[in-house]
Amino acid sequence: MGFYDYSVTKRNGETVPMSSFEGKVVMVVNTATGCGFTPHYAPIEKMYEELHVSGFEVVDVPCNQFGAQTPGSDEEVHEFCTLNYNTQFDQMKKSDVNGENALPLFTFLKEQKGFEGFTGDKAAFMDQHLAKIDPDFRNNPDIKWNFTKFVVDRQGNVVARFEPTADMAEVEACVRSLL
Numbered sequence: 584m585g586f587y588d589y590s591v592t593k594r595n596g597e598t599v600p601m602s603s604f605e606g607k608v609v610m611v612v613n614t615a616t617g618c619g620f621t622p623h624y625a626p627i628e629k630m631y632e633e634l635h636v637s638g639f640e641v642v643d644v645p646c647n648q649f650g651a652q653t654p655g656s657d658e659e660v661h662e663f664c665t666l667n668y669n670t671q672f673d674q675m676k677k678s679d680v681n682g683e684n685a686l687p688l689f690t691f692l693k694e695q696k697g698f699e700g701f702t703g704d705k706a707a708f709m710d711q712h713l714a715k716i717d718p719d720f721r722n723n724p725d726i727k728w729n730f731t732k733f734v735v736d737r738q739g740n741v742v743a744r745f746e747p748t749a750d751m752a753e754v755e756a757c758v759r760s761l762l
Contacts, residue, residue: 615649624668
């Protein structure tokens with residue numbers, strides 16, 4: 584199966600097939616409303632505003648698996664995003680990205696691009712934090728924290744995985760190179 588064979592559920596219960604994004608550059612991201620990385624919503628929204636007309640889409644999947652940092656209902660998550668970050672892209676239904684209840688889309692994404700380590704100025708902190716939770720975290724493809732981003736090209740290929748510590752300028756440069 585490929586990227587276009589998967590789907591996610593919107594907060595209103597509507598199914599969103601990834602095939603509806605054929606020919607577009609897509610960033611799939613697991614998000615949280617109460618995380619130190621939550622300010623990533625600002626550059627993601629900026630990218631969306633600037634690049635949507637060129638074929639850029641954001642699939643925002645709120646997830647409460649990391650520090651229970653996404654409390655509230657799907658509607659409350661959406662209200663938070665629109666009120667605090669003026670997001671124009673929609674938030675999907677809150678879902679798991681790891682474990683037996685993980686969205687199949689995220690299982691696929693992790694198979695395509697595994698964990699390669701943290702970068703940036705918060706890398707050491709994340710290494711130390713995760714080592715306490717899972718000493719073997721470096722050796723599995725699981726999502727490590729909120730705001731892990733996967734970039735998919737116009738042909739449905741998963742071309743990059745950015746951990747939450749990655750510089751958002753690098754994420755944007757990757758997306759722009761594919762448009």
